Amino acid sequence: MIPPLGARLLGQVAATEKLGAFCWITLELPGWHATAGERVDPGRFALLQAEPSRCFLPRAFSIADQDGELISFLIAPVGEGSRELTGLAVGSDVWVLGPLGRGFALGEMAVRSELQSQQPSGVRPRLVVVGGGAGIAPFPLLLRRIADLSGPGSEAAGHGFSEVLVVLGYRDMTQVEGGAPVRTAVNSLRQRGIACALVEVTEDGSCGPAGLVTSPLAEHLRDGDRVVACGPEAMNAAVWDICRKTRGASAWFSLEAGMACGVGSCHGCVVRLANGSLARVCHDGPVFKGETIFAVADSGPGMERP
Numbered sequence: 001m002i003p004p005l006g007a008r009l010l011g012q013v014a015a016t017e018k019l020g021a022f023c024w025i026t027l028e029l030p031g032w033h034a035t036a037g038e039r040v041d042p043g044r045f046a047l048l049q050a051e052p053s054r055c056f057l058p059r060a061f062s063i064a065d066q067d068g069e070l071i072s073f074l075i076a077p078v079g080e081g082s083r084e085l086t087g088l089a090v091g092s093d094v095w096v097l098g099p100l101g102r103g104f105a106l107g108e109m110a111v112r113s114e115l116q117s118q119q120p121s122g123v124r125p126r127l128v129v130v131g132g133g134a135g136i137a138p139f140p141l142l143l144r145r146i147a148d149l150s151g152p153g154s155e156a157a158g159h160g161f162s163e164v165l166v167v168l169g170y171r172d173m174t175q176v177e178g179g180a181p182v183r184t185a186v187n188s189l190r191q192r193g194i195a196c197a198l199v200e201v202t203e204d205g206s207c208g209p210a211g212l213v214t215s216p217l218a219e220h221l222r223d224g225d226r227v228v229a230c231g232p233e234a235m236n237a238a239v240w241d242i243c244r245k246t247r248g249a250s251a252w253f254s255l256e257a258g259m260a261c262g263v264g265s266c267h268g269c270v271v272r273l274a275n276g277s278l279a280r281v282c283h284d285g286p287v288f289k290g291e292t293i294f295a296v297a298d299s300g301p302g303m304e305r306p
């Protein structure tokens with residue numbers, strides 16, 4: 001089913017917080033409920049543009065959290081558009097087109113697999129969340145939604161995850177600071193009685209073990225796990241390589257691509273899928289199942305820009 005397309009709303013900056021290499025920015029969006037519904041699926045995104053702006057086009061950012069009509073984003077200031085947004089003062093105007101795209105279908109992922117059905121009843125899949133750099137952005141909202149799915153009573157209703165493992169990789173300590181909203185979400189899950197382990201690594205060893213996020217993933221991934229990943233292309237390819245060697249593991253990836261319209265019209269964000277067909281990241285994704293974007297047999301990614 002195609003998720004409902006969001007509207008273009010003019011919102012105001014309600015709060016901003018510098019988190020190391022990132023900025024956490026919360027926008028107040030009157031009218032969001034009427035156009036987007038009450039609960040946004042994690043992994044969906046919005047196009048943001050400061051008003052006024054020096055940029056011709058808005059920029060895409062994952063919806064990082066939602067509290068009613070307060071919508072938060074975790075933004076890395078890497079160029080003109082993102083710097084403009086992270087430099088805004090409270091009360092400034094921002095145009096928001098969203099929510100857009102297809103997010104992580106948590107309900108579908110939480111269904112017991114054939115592997116789990118062979119085990120005693122009550123065994124539910126484990127969710128493994130993998131984020132790299134700015135790719136951690138969708139996960140505060142995702143963990144909030146998991147609490148709703150996997151809380152008390154969900155087992156009786158036949159869905160939910162048995163436990164959650166969050167594995168995050170950062171370049172250095174400045175990126176670790178940006179992980180604060182994910183750590184808060186992990187703690188809230190634990191407070192609600194859901195087992196949630198967190199492993200964080202940095203490339204330069206300034207926090208936790210030195211290395212890439214794929215090292216702890218390879219160490220901890222178990223048969224039948226459900227993996228959701230968001231990060232640089234090379235990380236996604238390496239995560240897929242580990243998943244496809246693990247029996248019964250499934251994986252979903254949130255992709256990045258340069259975007260213009262954000263709604264499927266301009267074909268500026270097209271990627272080639274594993275079967276050779278083309279997909280628009282903004283409309284058909286940004287979340288894709290692993291076997292859709294990567295060749296199943298090869299270790300390398302099938303995905304490429306045409």
Ligand SMILES: Cc1cc2nc3c(=O)[nH]c(=O)nc-3n(C[C@H](O)[C@H](O)[C@H](O)COP(=O)(O)OP(=O)(O)OC[C@H]3O[C@@H](n4cnc5c(N)ncnc54)[C@H](O)[C@@H]3O)c2cc1C
Pocket residue numbers: 045059060061062063073074075076077078079080081082083134137138255256257258259286
């Ligand atoms: C669906 C989707 C969700 C996204 N979610 C987020 C998010 O939650 N948080 C976030 O920070 N970003 C996110 N991005 C990436 C974000 O859209 C880009 O970083 C942004 O468009 C850059 O615009 P700019 O004008 O600041 O930089 P540009 O002027 O477009 O680029 C300036 C320079 O920065 C480099 N650059 C551009 N993007 C990146 C990048 N991602 N990392 C490092 N260098 C880069 C370019 O190569 C260029 O050299 C998302 C992208 C997509 C498609």
Ligand code: FES
Pocket residue numbers: 258259260261262263264265266267268269270280281282283
């Ligand atoms: S950005 Fe225009 S089709 Fe995706």
